[in-house]
Amino acid sequence: MNKLKVILITGASVVLMMSCFPKASKVIQSLPVESKEQIMAQYSSAQLEEGRTIFTNSCDNCHKLKEPGSKTPEQWNKTVKRMIPRAKLSDEQGKLVRAYLIANSKES
Numbered sequence: 001m002n003k004l005k006v007i008l009i010t011g012a013s014v015v016l017m018m019s020c021f022p023k024a025s026k027v028i029q030s031l032p033v034e035s036k037e038q039i040m041a042q043y044s045s046a047q048l049e050e051g052r053t054i055f056t057n058s059c060d061n062c063h064k065l066k067e068p069g070s071k072t073p074e075q076w077n078k079t080v081k082r083m084i085p086r087a088k089l090s091d092e093q094g095k096l097v098r099a100y101l102i103a104n105s106k107e108s
């Protein structure tokens with residue numbers, strides 16, 4: 001195999017791997033770990049309701065919907081940042097889903 005081929009194949013597999021494990025955007029990654037109270041103070045009930053709709057529509061494609069009350073805010077914060085790119089949500093949608101889940105999370 002010549003060098004060019006090796007470079008091309010390596011490059012292609014890196015691109016392929018990156019698309020299999022997408023990272024959340026910088027906006028989503030940089031969101032701080034907020035408490036339930038901080039979330040409730042920042043988002044209106046209409047926004048949280050919208051988050052619930054996005055959650056029920058987008059988060060059951062690969063597995064059953066997980067109970068918001070099954071995790072603490074810290075746990076949701078971690079998991080949802082991994083799941084937002086999988087569900088192909090925009091930053092705005094991702095923020096709302098995350099807010100909804102934290103607002104309904106288990107007491108930490």
Ligand code: HEC
Pocket residue numbers: 055058059060061062063066079080083084086087088097
């Ligand atoms: C493209 C498929 C896909 C979509 C869409 C998806 N998930 Fe997942 N999810 C997975 C897979 C695969 C696992 C198990 C492996 C893992 O944990 O990474 C998982 C695991 C989980 C877990 C358990 C793991 C943990 O860390 O507790 C939770 C909770 C979860 N998903 C929540 C969500 C939420 C919320 C959404 C919507 C924003 C979502 N998922 C959308 C594929 C998906």
